[in-house]
Amino acid sequence: MKDIFQDLFNKVFGFFRQAEKEENAKDTAVNRLRVVLMQDRTNLTPELLEKMRGELIELLSKYVEMDKDALELNFEQEGNQMALMLSIPVLRAKDEDEIEEAENNIDDAESEDDEEIIEEDSTETDAEENSLSEEVAENDEPKEEESNTKPKENKSK
Amino acid sequence: MSGRVIVITSGKGGVGKTTTNANIGTALARAGKKVVMIDTDLGLRNLDLLLGLENRIVYTIVDVVESRCKLKQALVKDKKNPNLCLLAAAQTRDKTAVTEEQLKNICEELQKDFDFILVDCPAGIEQGFQNAVAGASEAIVVTTPEMSAVRDADRIIGLLEAKEEIKSYKLLLNRVRPNLIKSNDMMSVEDVVEILSADLIGIIPEDTGIITSTNKGDPIVNDENSLAGKAYNNVARRIIGEDVPFLNLEEDNGVIAKVKRFFSGLIGKEK
Incomplete structure (x- = not known):
């Protein structure tokens, strides 16, 4: 029953x-x-948004411990204004020592990266990648001119 | 006299630009205004069909710019309303046959003799759009409560914002289906207006009468009983500057409601 x-x-x-x-x-x-x-x-593509998201996580995790998977990055519209909304579930703020440590780590990582790039600079694959990224940058420019990024004025009144 | 040049545009095809043009033009003419409509959809002309003027066209806009006739010779007068004229597009040529400068000159010339010059814009955002917009200082953006139409309207609004000559633009929401909106299956008027953040000049309900009126070549504003016709008439009155409230599209069309309305109408008249 x-x-x-x-x-x-x-x-x-x-x-x-x-x-x-x-x-x-x-x-x-x-x-x-x-x-x-x-x-x-x-004109922000999903790829660029994803890249922005990644870089923001990297920057912010220097200061706070967060739930990276739950981080939300969205555009929102309020009337004629557009806003970039970032929602970060913070698990805990880091203390000064940790931040300092993180800074040192990043510095180390950067210098290591630099060295690697110098070493690999002459390789073909790297050259290709560079030229590709340049092309992307070039293509982006004329598009931006066309786009209606500027906030809408009250022409309609 | 310096007439107002209004371009009717949408980006997406098939949302009702030409129908809107024919009906607003006819409504303005019925209100006593001198109106000329220019079809700039070269190669795909249709405005003549909607007005029932297809057999009367002798010269087209291309004949005017190529000096085969005077501008006045190319204007076709409407059957019913002598206030209404059409400058037809050429059916055998493409969008490159007329330039932005030429269209601008034609609009300036027509402004001297007409109160309103309505420019029917082709679909798309290419040269045809640029040409149609060239001579205009106002725009009506036609859209429907469908995603693709709203997206294209947003693009068009962006392009209009960038044009210095366009001083104002208004949104006309076409083919609205109150029943679908009520059941949350279609975006509401408020949704579309909020998304596009533009001022509204008209809400036109989906109306099967549009099909029959197109078949007859007689714009639906000539039918006093049609709701879409009424809505288009209201758009024309708003263009002239009257403050007309938007129609309540969720009107109950049951027999009892009709009888009630009939009687309330009688009482209203007596006052």
Whole structure:
């Protein structure tokens, strides 16, 4: 008897939870549009956003210990203003010693990186990578001119 | 006289630019304004069909710029309304047959004789768009509550913002389906306005009457009983400067509601 009730309860509860989770078509459209328009307006590709996210994590983890997977980076629109929203679940702030240590580590890592680059500079693969990244940078420039990054003025009034 | 030059544009095709053009033009003419419409969709002209003028076209805009006729000779008068004229696009040429400068000159010339010059813009953001926008100082961006149409409208708004000549632009939301909005299956008017952050000049409900009116070559604003026709008429009145509230599209169309409205209308008239 108890089992039957339990089963029924789970079914009913499950039903409501499902209904809650399911987003309607309109909200899906609005949310998808918001994201795609932010990309259109700023010309920031998902790859660039991901890169920005990575660099922000690197910088911020010097000062705080955080849940890196839960970090959220989004564009949001409020009226005519666009904002970059960063939400970081902080586990704990680091103390001064740790920050100093982290700084030293980064310095060490950077100098090591530099050495590596100097060593590998003459290799072909590296040269290719460099030229590729240059091309990307060049391609980005004319696009930016076209884009409507500037906040909308009240022309429509 | 210096008429207002308004370009009607959308980015995406098939959202109702030409229908909007035909109806706003006709409504403005019915309100006593002198109106000329320019179809700049070279090679894909359709405005003549919507107005039922396809058999009357002798000269096109390309004939004007290539000096085969005078501008006034190329203007086709509407069957019903002598206030309304059409400058048709050439069907056999492409977008390069007319330049931005030439269109600008034509608009300036027409401003002397008309209150309103409505420019029907082709779909896309290429040269055809640039040409159509060249002579205009105002714009109406047509969109529908669909993702692709809103995205393209956003792009068009960005391009219009960058044009110094365009002093103002307004949004016209076409093919709105109140039932789908009510059931949360379609973006609402508020959603689209918020996303695009632009001023609204009209909300046009989806209306099967548009199909029959297009088939007949008679714009739906000529049909007094049509809701879409009413909505387009209101757009024209707002363009003229009247303060007209937006139609309530969620009107109950049941028999009882109609009877109620009939009686409340009678009482309203008596006052």
